[in-house]
Amino acid sequence: MANILVVDDELGIRALLSEILTDEGHSVELAEDAAQARACRERVRPDLVLLDIWMPDVDGISLLKEWSAGGLLTMPVIMMSGHGTIDTAVEATKHGAMAFLEKPITLQKLLRAVEQGLAKPSARPAPAAPGSLSRLDNHHPMDNVLVGSLPTPPVVPLSLGPQAEQSFDLDRPLREARDAFEKSYFEFHLAQENGSMTRVAEKTGLERTHLYRKLKQLGVDLSRNKRGGG
Template identity: 50%
Template sequence: MSDLKNTNILVVDDEEDITDLIKDILEDEGFTVRTASNGTSAQKAIQDSKPDLILLDIWMPDIDGISLMNEWKKAYQSLPFSVVMMSGHGTLEHAIEATKLGAFDFLEKPLTLAKLVAVVKRALKEQIVQPTLKPQSLTPQFTIEPVGKSPLMSSLRTKAKQIAESGNRTVLLKGELGSGKHLFAHYIHSLSDRAHNPIIAVNLGQLNEENIEETLLGKEDGSLITQGILEQANGGSIILENIAQLSLEAQDKLANIINNNEYFRINGKNLLAKEVRFIAISRDDLSVLVDEKEFSEALYYKLNILPLDIPSLSAHPEDVPDLIAFYIHHFVEEEHLQYRHFPIAVQNRLRNHTWHGNVQELKSIVQQLLVLGKSEEVTLNEVNELLTKKSQTRVISEDLLPLDLPLREAREQFEKAYLLAQFKSCEGNIAKLADKVGMERTNLYRKLKSLDIDPKKIS
């Protein structure tokens, strides 16, 4: 096979509209495509002419796709063609099982045109480069689509898909704690043509101006080479966490790294190509920090190319029942917790709760109700008791909050009170404090100094 277009692709799916759609898409790309509606017709098509690639549905009337792959493995010892699995109702176990059998990738329905074509081209290209080897057995990037049927979530998924198909452009995800920023970062990555490559999260709160370049770019010390995050994530995506905790000097260095298409490792002599997409996530409104001279304007405009605001759960409470069902399924199927029924009254109570911790808090509540409950059905009393207990640990009287101050001064007062309380709980240990609040020590010392906190005077 010397040309990607000079290939034979077989699409196996019992849904005729799916096979017709895939056939039309791939033929428009110049591929030769045949279709089969079940396992039996697929076997006949293979006997007539061995395909280079098979797009195989899991659920079919006569035999499932996993069993069919098992038959091919027994017949051929190793697969003589690439296989990409497809399913609208697959689980992570199905994806892993298919990959172990030699499947190149696992596509979820509904299929997106960009991802379908990208996966097909990668699978065929790997056959050209490594014709004697089986497709790479990588753990599949199994997409968990953000849950919710509300207009807000539907619109958000559409925007995320558009962003995913926009190439290398940097993404900025902004939202409250627990709103799902990481989920959307992974969702965007999984829908892009980078999906089969790594996605790596970097906690910038642990970095400073001295070590940020070595961490991202790597380092050479004689013959010893330390790969940086850019190399480790080559071809994939990098999630930039806690971006606002970087010092201004470190922000400038990060801006230069993002701006350049090539880079040297520290002490390196060979110029390397930068082939990653940056996805920054932040709880802070960076534009406000720019106005207050607390965040680099140059870095902000490099990050804010494709912004996406992730809403709080209070903005789409109608999605709470779907989220409850999703998390019940997750904990029962993946973590083997005991199933409990959530009646309508319970779901309605949770729907009307104020979720300060957003989706992550809801997930935590569902887990606790499954773990701690004794009866088969969740009761309204135990939900009220659990929510009341959580609220009591969170409530701060408005009388104690500096509501009459400008935002910057109010934030400084809160940060000072917060760090003093955390410092005392860590018994005056700076290392423990840095770990607890998620900040690199240099940044933490700088923050303490700016708030006029002397660690030596705190008992």
């Protein structure tokens, strides 16, 4: 997997992105300002950078320009902001940013942008002309990812071999029957995704915190589904 540098002055954002990306098997470095970002970039040579715009001292756009002017933009950079504008997005792409994500960042858009960014880690995207930015989902100008779309994932049949043949006792209260089904449902998806809570949350349409609470409530054994590397 990749080495990803997350640069953001908000502790909560750094912690959340680190948890998600680590769960995906990536190695994550954290920086809270431009000075730490410069040091991390020099030390670990990240495969991809998630860079916040609004930071104290030196902002993300200025740091991006600095890397670009100094020939240090050898990795894809995804800009992040909760208060960005289309002009900011255009300026960032002119200086080499490959994507722009608006906070709060949804799980699906984060994973898509990271996966697309890592698809061509050594290629610096050409600056895009104003108005030519491709947009995601709800066509918000800050949700631009300047790379091709991912292929549609294959449909996985509901089969895990003999253990997939579950028998449910229907002669019992609805809540008990439903809990038994849901436990089998989540155990199936955990096995399919090698214990990745991020992927299971994406597949089942649940927020991670809700998913954790649900699995705990159902008594699902998470330890046996943990991936060896994560």
